[in-house]
Amino acid sequence: MRPPAPLPDHLLVTAQVQEGLLDARxxxxxxxxxxxxxxxxxxxxxxxxxxxxxxxxxxxxxVVGGGPEAWAGASPEDHRRCRAxxxxxxxxxxxxxxxxxxxxxxxxxxxxxxxxxRPEAALLDGSHRAPAAPVRVRCVTPDVVQRVGxxxxxxxxxxxxxxxCELGREHAVAVLDSAVQQQLISAERVDDVRxxxxxxxxxxxxxxxxxxxxxxxxxxxxxxARLQCRDAGVPPHDLQVRVRDASGxxxxxxxxxxxxxxxRLLVAEIDGAGPHGTPEAxxxxxxxxxxxVGTGALLLRFTAWDVHAGxxxxxxxxxxxxxxxxxxxxxxxx
Numbered sequence: 591m592r593p594p595a596p597l598p599d600h601l602l603v604t605a606q607v608q609e610g611l612l613d614a615r616x617x618x619x620x621x622x623x624x625x626x627x628x629x630x631x632x633x634x635x636x637x638x639x640x641x642x643x644x645x646x647x648x649x650x651x652x653v654v655g656g657g658p659e660a661w662a663g664a665s666p667e668d669h670r671r672c673r674a675x676x677x678x679x680x681x682x683x684x685x686x687x688x689x690x691x692x693x694x695x696x697x698x699x700x701x702x703x704x705x706x707x708r709p710e711a712a713l714l715d716g717s718h719r720a721p722a723a724p725v726r727v728r729c730v731t732p733d734v735v736q737r738v739g740x741x742x743x744x745x746x747x748x749x750x751x752x753x754x755c756e757l758g759r760e761h762a763v764a765v766l767d768s769a770v771q772q773q774l775i776s777a778e779r780v781d782d783v784r785x786x787x788x789x790x791x792x793x794x795x796x797x798x799x800x801x802x803x804x805x806x807x808x809x810x811x812x813x814x815a816r817l818q819c820r821d822a823g824v825p826p827h828d829l830q831v832r833v834r835d836a837s838g839x840x841x842x843x844x845x846x847x848x849x850x851x852x853x854r855l856l857v858a859e860i861d862g863a864g865p866h867g868t869p870e871a872x873x874x875x876x877x878x879x880x881x882x883v884g885t886g887a888l889l890l891r892f893t894a895w896d897v898h899a900g901x902x903x904x905x906x907x908x909x910x911x912x913x914x915x916x917x918x919x920x921x922x923x924x
Contacts, residue, residue: 594629594630594633596653601620601622605649605650606662609658609673610646610647610661610662611639611643611644611677611680612680613643614642614644630649634648639677641681642681643677643680670706671692671705674693674707674710675689675694675696675709678709678711679742682719682727686713687712687713687714688711688712688713688732688742689711689742690711690732690748691728691749692707692710692749692752692756692757692765694743694746694748695749695765697743699772700765700769700774702810702813703764704761709725710725711726711727712732716730728752733748734748746769747775747779747783750769750775750783751787753765754766754783754787754799755790755791755792760814764814766783767812767813768807768810770804771805771808777803777805780803781800809862811860815860815902816846818900818902819846819902821903824907826858829846831843831846833855833881833885835884844857845858846858848909850909854887855888856910857888858890858902858906859892861875861893890906
């Protein structure tokens with residue numbers, strides 16, 4: 591049996607933009623009709639996702655090689671989240687729909703979302719048409735729509751208001767931290783997002799989370815570590831704390847910082863897997879660590895696994911007694 595003709599190059603380019611996905615209309619317009627799609631599925635080069643949506647990742651991998659890091663330029667986790675958004679858009683019709691909630695946040699590049707997202711979108715005319723599961727259709731008429739990489743998404747404040755009440759505390763605070771840190775919204779607009787959530791299911795559960803938002807956090811790991819320490823009664827005095835030498839010159843910044851009773855600074859650094867794994871990064875980290883320790887500060891370094899295991903609070907508590915906590919906050923000594 592003759593192998594099916596490969597997907598045209600321009601269709602593969604479209605699939606790259608859409609996290610490896612194509613809809614039937616795009617295929618038809620490129621001359622890849624239903625019979626040819628069936629042959630590509632039999633050959634394992636095209637996979638069904640939901641009705642009218644096809645996964646062209648096998649065809650992309652055959653041409654480009656590698657996984658989404660090679661042809662989508664994203665981590666597997668980010669690719670997975672954005673793929674959920676594109677699944678909803680293509681299932682509803684990419685010219686008639688707009689990504690909402692967590693899916694919109696994924697396309698906007700917000701960090702801190704759960705690994706797995708339910709595909710969700712709204713129709714631009716506000717109508718409701720339920721496609722095949724598991725796509726969720728929000729019955730809203732988006733007031734403001736913007737474009738991100740060929741996709742329509744609701745603006746950040748709306749997306750945050752839709753998503754926060756449906757996330758757990760850790761993910762909700764992390765995405766709000768990330769949105770502020772990336773300047774998708776200002777710190778002053780967090781309260782506006784809170785007002786947009788009023789009356790939504792889950793808004794009461796989220797009512798105690800808003801004061802926890804701090805856009806200085808540079809990663810979801812930092813947010814998670816901060817919340818763990820707060821829950822344990824040893825919240826940090828400062829984030830992105832400036833470490834100064836004897837002359838007052840700033841030699842480094844620490845992820846989390848505590849001032850100890852003897853006046854010294856305790857710095858906690860959280861090393862994610864990506865930015866710290868290369869030889870160049872290891873050299874920079876060593877020089878930075880030496881500079882911090884040279885100021886007389888105490889430096890504790892933690893990995894992502896330490897954060898996932900919840901090890902930070904117990905370690906920090908050896909140096910920062912819980913008895914110094916007042917009303918959920920640590921008073922800076924002296």
